[in-house]
Amino acid sequence: MVRTRATVRDLRRQNRSVLLTALFLDGPLSRLQLSASTGLSAATASTITGELLDEGLLVEAGSVESDGGRPRVLLRVNPAFGHVIGVDVGETGIKVELFDLAMTRLSTVDLPLVEVEPGAVSDLIASGVGSVLAEAGVETSSVLGVGVGVPGTVERGTSAVVHAQTIGWDAVPLEKMIRAAGVEPRLFVENGAKTQGQAEMWFGAGRGAGHAVIVLVGSGVGVAVVTDGVVHRGATSNAGEWGHTTIVYGGRRCRCGVRGCLEAYAGAEAMLGRYREALRHNDPPVDQQSALEELLSSRSAVARRVVEESVGYLGAGIANLVNLFNPERVVLGGWAGLALGARRLDGIIAATAEHALRHPYGQVRIELGRTGPDAVAVGAATLPVAALLETGADPRSVRIPG
Amino acid sequence: MVRTRATVRDLRRQNRSVLLTALFLDGPLSRLQLSASTGLSAATASTITGELLDEGLLVEAGSVESDGGRPRVLLRVNPAFGHVIGVDVGETGIKVELFDLAMTRLSTVDLPLVEVEPGAVSDLIASGVGSVLAEAGVETSSVLGVGVGVPGTVERGTSAVVHAQTIGWDAVPLEKMIRAAGVEPRLFVENGAKTQGQAEMWFGAGRGAGHAVIVLVGSGVGVAVVTDGVVHRGATSNAGEWGHTTIVYGGRRCRCGVRGCLEAYAGAEAMLGRYREALRHNDPPVDQQSALEELLSSRSAVARRVVEESVGYLGAGIANLVNLFNPERVVLGGWAGLALGARRLDGIIAATAEHALRHPYGQVRIELGRTGPDAVAVGAATLPVAALLETGADPRSVRIPG
DNA sequence: CGAGGTTAGTTCGCGCCTAAAAATAAGCCT
DNA sequence: AGGCTTATTTTTAGGCGCGAACTAACCTCG
Missing domain, CATH: 3.30.420.40 (ATPase, nucleotide binding domain)
Known part of the structure; x- marks a missing residue:
């Protein structure tokens, strides 16, 4: 059921999202292929990809000859446009991984956890985030978001609250705590089973x-x-x-x-x-x-x-x-x-x-x-990417580096 | 996840849908109230309601004085714009009910079923549809759709196919059969539990x-x-x-x-x-x-x-x-x-x-x-209404009487 | 009873959007 | 070099929602 009104701006946002998603999932495509696979006219596909190229979200990826005519220029999502971080909070330790926008793993950190206490976990996450960035030489400012997979259920209000009976967490305002521990990028806290499911859907058997x-x-x-x-x-x-x-x-x-x-x-x-x-x-x-x-x-x-x-x-x-x-x-x-x-x-x-x-x-x-043993972290890292794709990387809501 | 491109036309369709749905669910509203509750600007709410009035989908419903100013004109969905029919296929008989667009029951027919054989059921439905229309003096051409609630599961492809182990139906192409039995309006075949659920959601405890x-x-x-x-x-x-x-x-x-x-x-x-x-x-x-x-x-x-x-x-x-x-x-x-x-x-x-x-x-x-004992039929009848509201009664896809 | 006030609804111009058509670019072949 | 084919960009046309200005319909108060 459709629930909200739409304005002219929503059109562009949605079509940006459709194009970006097609490029992210189905690899490099030419403008004309995009036009065919999304249903947009060639003209519109061209204008929008032009915009996305200007913003640095897309890059050209070589060209392919077409029998007799002008060769097609392939486009793909710019892996260097930004980075995402996935965190797996387990009962015995946390794992932090850094990816570029093509979901290539750039660095990993495993940190053992002595006690599963919310404050300690938050601090550990903050330090892990710092480590993976330092190791790969990536600026905090280029991080589009940090996804965090946790045991237990996550209540998503203005700020995520975690309930995990098995480790004794009752209404822990984890998002606020991680933020307070010094993590600046946008946070996406989600149940670990769901982030792992997400990984399996994008890159595994799903x-x-x-x-x-x-x-x-x-x-x-x-x-x-x-x-x-x-x-x-x-x-x-x-x-x-x-x-x-x-x-x-x-x-x-x-x-x-x-x-x-x-x-x-x-x-x-x-x-x-x-x-x-x-x-x-x-x-x-x-x-x-x-x-x-x-x-x-x-x-x-x-x-x-x-x-x-x-x-x-x-x-x-x-x-x-x-x-x-x-x-x-x-x-x-x-x-x-x-x-x-x-x-x-x-x-x-x-x-x-x-x-x-x-x-x-x-x-x-x-x-x-x-998916391998780091599925929870990978899935967590997909959350900011999914958000980016859904909003069509709206320049009005997402910071553009440069 | 958004999946398809959007064009300018989709804007109008969606906003028509939003307005129509608001009016259908929350009774008579003035143009300004609509503007507030949907988020559309007053200008747009006015243009679109004007269009819908012209098409006969809406009618004025009196006016309410406002302290000191021009009184508000209330609008509501025109009950006479069209009719919908709900059919409840049970194991011992079928029930057919006719409603106007405000979901007021106009006539009912109960037909006992000797054997639950697809052909017999289809014929019975066709005759029941004829009866309720004749009883209320309503033209077939004003029927927006016929919803049919059946036991078992319904596979919805190009044409609905029913599987119901309990009554021995295995892959019965019920939609085609009802059509062949002479029912002209658009058909919506659905599992009876789901139509009853729909009724409970719209008019009952849900x-x-x-x-x-x-x-x-x-x-x-x-x-x-x-x-x-x-x-x-x-x-x-x-x-x-x-x-x-x-x-x-x-x-x-x-x-x-x-x-x-x-x-x-x-x-x-x-x-x-x-x-x-x-x-x-x-x-x-x-x-x-x-x-x-x-x-x-x-x-x-x-x-x-x-x-x-x-x-x-x-x-x-x-x-x-x-x-x-x-x-x-x-x-x-x-x-x-x-x-x-x-x-x-x-x-x-x-x-x-x-x-x-x-x-x-x-x-x-x-x-x-x-909801009462005819919840399955009522719910079935809501299916064509839901379809109308979802498409915003797009004049390009829905026949306008007159 | 008329002027001013108040609220409801409408009209108009602007900026933005996509689509279709036309124009241009970039290769191949002869 | 000129024609042919395919890809992409530019131009043009038509739709849409929004904000501001405007009109309509009522009330109150002097």
Whole structure:
């Protein structure tokens, strides 16, 4: 539903956005190709690209001969127009990465975190941002924005507020705190599962899908739901708490206090916990990742049963998403999801098929994620880029260097 | 994400849409009030309303004196500009209703259905459409569109195709068939739960909410999810199959063949089935509605346990929706939902609170539906109206009578 | 009862926008 | 060199919303 009035200015903004987005996503294109792919007239495509070239947003990228006629001049987004930074706030440390506008990684910093206290995290982010800029020799003034992926849910008002039960954050005004710690560029705070989903959509297994579900299985489980190319947020940006949907009514108690949550069955922590129970061990492992590897490769009957059951629960959970959202694609990611999927993807797909309705199941393709361990940071860095593309880099709202 | 280029014409179309929508939803308004509420300048509001008056879409609706100055002339959508028809295709009969553009009901026809066979249904719809028009003395040419709410899922391609396992419809090209049966106006075929959700959003308990979930409990259960004012459809319009999400992994077998679906626990059929099992009865009731009334008002321990459990399952199912979609409002509707809710809404709310995460739960209001038994037909009739409002009644795409 | 005040709505000129047509640029081929 | 083909820019025409100035329709007060 259209909600607001439009003025003549909005036209230009929107058409700039359309052109810029086409160039960003589909690489170098000539003016005439742009005209064809966006539907704009050649004249308009020319005027607008001219404007964008003047502003430094675009650069020429060589030319291609055309049979007999004037060769086409290719245009692309100027990688040096500005930079973006992505931050991944984890429970044990933060990762900060600097990219140019073509999303080429220029520098990275990993900083261990002693205690997950909001003030300490904010200071660490500020110092990390300083480090990546210094390392690559990039000016703060050329940074278009800093995206921050955090655990828990993010309430986006005038300034982002974070709620993360697992690390004890209750209504932390993180955006203000990071700003106070000395980070100047525009900030984009978002849930880590959603930033990772964004990365998977732009650069991974989600490419090209309009409706997709990115399932993240790590210690716990999460999901990013993409509808019509947009990550779903809900009324207060809390949407997507898949891990705490009930899948076994009256079942095991989850760390959130409720019985029967999916997360009590399908995350790495839950799998290892059920395995320990079956073996009557008690101490939780020091390193979940290697413990999970061990469980997955064990040939003992107990281990195989635990894994088999987890595959079933996970499949049922995915089937619920398929039935509710009717996506074209499901991407299974997260370190535990990738580990489990590498060995048992067929089993997960079969379990999904068993629990989903025939028709929506017939429309979906289930794949493993294809982004690396820094997906959260990459996804976070895409947020300022997305904002730039959406506004068409409106010179009235975005600072133009020079 | 913006996807297409915009031309000057789009401006006018969008602003017409904004004005028309404001007038439709918020009753008679003066030109100046329109200017204020839409953000358009007074000049533009005036020009566009002038155009719409000329085209017959708007009419003046009296005037209101303003302290000391020229009185304001109120404008509203012309109810006689055109008519819309809503059709509710049920398992035992169809209901056809005719409305004017102010959504005032002009005539109704109920037609019993002997067998739910696509051809018979299409013919019945055609005859019903003829009847309501004849009864009210309305010309076919003034009908802006016919909305049809059907059980099952609707695939919307060039022409709508219906899949409804429960009544044995597999890929029925219903739109083409209704057209072939002689219905001339534009057709809008949609899932009945979604049309009912639409009715609840426009005229019922969903008014004013941007993000809402309309839960429908009848014989089975269904849901319509509204995001940013738009009913969610998914990649192939199959989204929202809440009834067949797993809530008791490995539990009771559902009529869809899977174990543990919500519908195997929470619909009227499931409640009555569990009651019969507990009592070791065998024959399903002739009349589900009165059987459910009886179950709900019975004081026997068995009946009370069955109802209590159903409340729990339903609450958990609603909590899943709250966690996944983070709505501002949940509306409980459907005949069984209203019957159960009338007595046990508090219990349902408590069960939801118990299973949902604190934060999203804190943002939601859970209410009973407020639309009557013809909600599906009313909702279906809103589809052509919504299309009219969205296009701003573009004279280039919509026929203007006269 | 008429002048002045107040609010509602309309008209007009400006600046901005895209599209279509015409003109120009830059290569190839003969 | 001249003609041909394709790409891009310039020119021209028509639409649009906005702000300012203007007109309309009522009231109050002397």
